[in-house]
Amino acid sequence: MTEQLVIGVDLGGTTIRAALVAASGEIVRRVQRPTPVDSQGALLAAFEAAVAEVVVPGVGAIGVAVPSRIDLSTGRALGSVNIPLQDLALRDEVVRRFGLPAQIENDATAAAIGEWQFGAGRGVRTMVMITLGTGIGGGLILDGRPFRGASGAAGEVGHVVVELDGTPCQGTCSGRGHLEGLASGTAADALARGIYGANANARTLVERGAEGDPPAVAALARLGSYLGAGIASLVNVLEPELIVIGGGFAAAGELVVGPARAVLARDGLTPGRDTVRIVRAELGEDAGLVGAAFVGREALAGARA
């Protein structure tokens, strides 16, 4: 029965993605559609329509990744700033609509689970995923299982403080000197504009850096140093085997990760700093989708038990 297909859904801020996923993580069939932003009813209708396009007879379960804190015991999504979702018993709603075992998961944790089960983290017991995008997110796999904290809010690796009283953070965060404010794609956008003018952005910075332009190389190195300080803190506290770096800004590669490794070599303790591997994510935007399918498959196993 392990070959039974399950459905994974990633309820993203701009795109709903649904897929039929094999136990191997292979995506058998997939669909995507824009995320309605006007109402929870429209969101759920679009979600149901996306699932209807990929479902097949005999499918075993549904797992859903949502940009929300989750109460795993009740299957409630506690509310999102990215999609029109208020406090909602989402798991019950999914079970009711499809008559299948279901589980829901925070999107960042789902992406970490996806990379752990099917991507860069296969076979590892302890890993930290860091997603470098507009913001910086992440997820933790500790001692062979996802770790979510007291109420599902753990894994916010973008909000480690790397400079007390430093640069104000982004968005709704009141913090200062957080990794997200100093090493995200948004931080790179600002550095790019400072060097190359108002039309430049993180992509410009990476392109110029790859060509060896000194201001771009230096800016990306500074940003990488902050990333390295954050990684050093994570290594010293959690001693993971693996750091997986994903997200669009991971495209900067060694221009950022090289300087991060140099700071880790100084600020990390032995043996963790020497044994931890820092690698690129392998699954791109599919990580959350196959991670959601994996948690759906766990709901299936639970329903059978």
Added chain:
Amino acid sequence: MTEQLVIGVDLGGTTIRAALVAASGEIVRRVQRPTPVDSQGALLAAFEAAVAEVVVPGVGAIGVAVPSRIDLSTGRALGSVNIPLQDLALRDEVVRRFGLPAQIENDATAAAIGEWQFGAGRGVRTMVMITLGTGIGGGLILDGRPFRGASGAAGEVGHVVVELDGTPCQGTCSGRGHLEGLASGTAADALARGIYGANANARTLVERGAEGDPPAVAALARLGSYLGAGIASLVNVLEPELIVIGGGFAAAGELVVGPARAVLARDGLTPGRDTVRIVRAELGEDAGLVGAAFVGREALAGARA
């Protein structure tokens, strides 16, 4: 059989402490003696003599806390900078000498376990212990069990980076801007000397601060701000229910913890910053001793299974 007594031993850098401990954590009998620093043989002989003083017929197991990284699966102590202990199969050695089930544990983790089981952390599933002493150590209890990292090196909360390229760290650490270099008792000693002269130390600073002397209050507040940045990082990554603060310098109390709370209120994310409780450790120097006894009791349960 849960009333069976076990022996806990804390092999400290200056003192060996051994105790006969009840399942409740109550210490029934105790002894301490100086730690021999000249040879491993002398250390083990003193260890054996201390245990002989507390052992009673029918005792069930021995647990030992050591200032060393531990390979839990083999029971090896991988070497210490504080006591004359090279890579040694310590668990086997204890079993051989006493003929009882035994387990060994890192001292900082043992202290966290002690507070979790018998002290400030009773009933909690996820907590971080921070020990403010000459250095800053700590231990993690995550989802209801001790977390040790890939090879037993996790929990080094004194080495979170709170200021990239900041003040050099202490001892053998090559890092900069770590919590230990900025908020430990040693950091407080240096601040005290700067204000009150060469004979002052952390105790002076705390005494003057308690009297309201502005330079002391300000110095302790700065130190507390760094502590708050470290706590904010831990809260954002791990979302613990509880932070337990122990160690001799914890005597500074709200002079340090108050400013730390203020930084947490700014740099911590909701809901963790609002739900986490920050409390003083309850067991003092006995935390490692009763924590060691607890892991010994687990070895006893394992031997029966």
